[in-house]
Amino acid sequence: MTRVVFLLVPGLHLLDLAGPAQVFSTAADLGHGYRLAYVAEREDVPTAQGLPLHAATAWPELSADDLVLVPGWRTSLAARGAGFLSAPVLGRLAAHHAAGGTVASVCSGAYALGRAGLLDGRRCTTHHELQDELARRHPRATVERDVLYVVDERVVTSAGIASGIDLALHLVAVRHGPAAAARVARSMVVHTRRNGDERQSSAMLRYRAHLSDVVHRAQDVIDARFTEPLPLAELAATAGVSERTLTRRFGAATGLTPLRYQQRLRVERAEHLIGRGATVEAAARAAGFQDARMLRRLRGREAAPGGSAAVPRAPAAAAAATAPSTPSAPTAPAAGPERPPHGRRPLHAQR
């Protein structure tokens, strides 16, 4: 059971708090062990949106597995920095980190981490309008720009307001895997987002930026069982549509066929295993391929110039504009980023 303790500063932004709280509460609903707590220096906590909150003044017992998160407060008050937080509370933040715990902030919450001494010598970020000021106040910190969040040695800082959702989803993905994060995001009707220039960590998160319930349901099955053979008929039955409809909608939403999506997950798993020392043959079998041949072919394709390994996803509208009329036709748009470099072939015929 991981505790997530929100340290509430007067004048906080509701969304800075609600985004991460909703992520961890949804993760708990889905069976992951999180318990949320809200602490403040006084029981009554005013917010920037005018809604009063009620917090505890006593902190729960914390262990190294727990997370303390400081949501940001109205930036016009940022000049006073973490003046709202007393030295003992700032000391708690530092002590939790020193004991091996994780400390996080959203938006101007980074000021609190800075005053607790947690940003010195570390990379961090905050709301884009506050980055210069944070850098001035903490010259030993490296303030990153154009990112959603920064993780440096159990100090996790996010950019403005809604980026707290991205931060929390990242922490869920690290602890429970990308499929768990994708399920949480799906339940909350958010998309996982790429962090600045970095490549998104997993195809399980990358191909979810669409609104098709049918396709999400098929992806849930593939994510959970991608190493097994998954006949299109079974996927279609699970999603409650015909094979033809599933393939069409899958292509419109993701730019891929269901099989191609499954292959991506297999290749990703295999590469992960190879990175940990497995042979190509063993990795291929563990990922669900019959042998290493198909894995080599798919890896070669994605690494080839013009290959699509670094492309997050085809925009749905572009894919939809050239969606195939039969399930055996390739779903990749002719000129889109998902075009297979070796020409157009019926993808389902490749297995």
Added chain:
Amino acid sequence: MTRVVFLLVPGLHLLDLAGPAQVFSTAADLGHGYRLAYVAEREDVPTAQGLPLHAATAWPELSADDLVLVPGWRTSLAARGAGFLSAPVLGRLAAHHAAGGTVASVCSGAYALGRAGLLDGRRCTTHHELQDELARRHPRATVERDVLYVVDERVVTSAGIASGIDLALHLVAVRHGPAAAARVARSMVVHTRRNGDERQSSAMLRYRAHLSDVVHRAQDVIDARFTEPLPLAELAATAGVSERTLTRRFGAATGLTPLRYQQRLRVERAEHLIGRGATVEAAARAAGFQDARMLRRLRGREAAPGGSAAVPRAPAAAAAATAPSTPSAPTAPAAGPERPPHGRRPLHAQR
């Protein structure tokens, strides 16, 4: 001054409430007239995330310009529907709508609107896991799937949890224009999202799904002054980078040059005016073109087969992969959806 009244139901999801509250509060910070209020049947309101809230029991005076919004509550309690809301409160919802006001819901909040009789004969939506049940309870309602929100005659319903942000940004865009909504979204570090299969309403919202602060700052200037000549040097100075850097980053983030982006806004404005009866010549001048010639050329390009009018945006990674090394080169990727159908030409040379 528009009042936004949040009707809080016990067990509500924090994010259902915080998303829209943050949008309207940010809009108020940016100079638009919104005043937020929180009402409930009892002062102490428990939430699904375990954080108690404090609301008023007395409603403010409402006028037709005002909005009443019902955030959703934990869905395991949804079986009891809006049993938490008494008949007099449900009557207030119906009366506000009957008086010309707008009523909105997030997620399971649609149950409250349904019990108030506001969904009968209307299109609506709710969280994807609750859509079947809502349709069963209200057979005269048309429950839409795979959308973020539905607007039908001042009854505005959104899908799950985070889609309340999309709903609120839509309402801001309708009342104050897409540039205002883009500024709110930018300040909150959210992206505006396309609503299901519909085309996003404005290029001002469509090309903001990136994290580059420099590019956002340049877009802020273009959005505000797109009918004027905007030399690249001036945009670059505003953004605090060289012309070359701005063009490179603009291309990586949006798939367009700054000029091409500005032209999109001009074409969009001109088409809006033509749709309202202006001549092409008058619309062209009002949108900032010297005469109708360039407008005709650009409209012809976007309407041509293979043109890019219906494409929301090139994925940043795809554009970055072929980003030009000089500012005079076209930023559209060779095989990407933004490719001009008439071949590659230096776009800045077109003015």
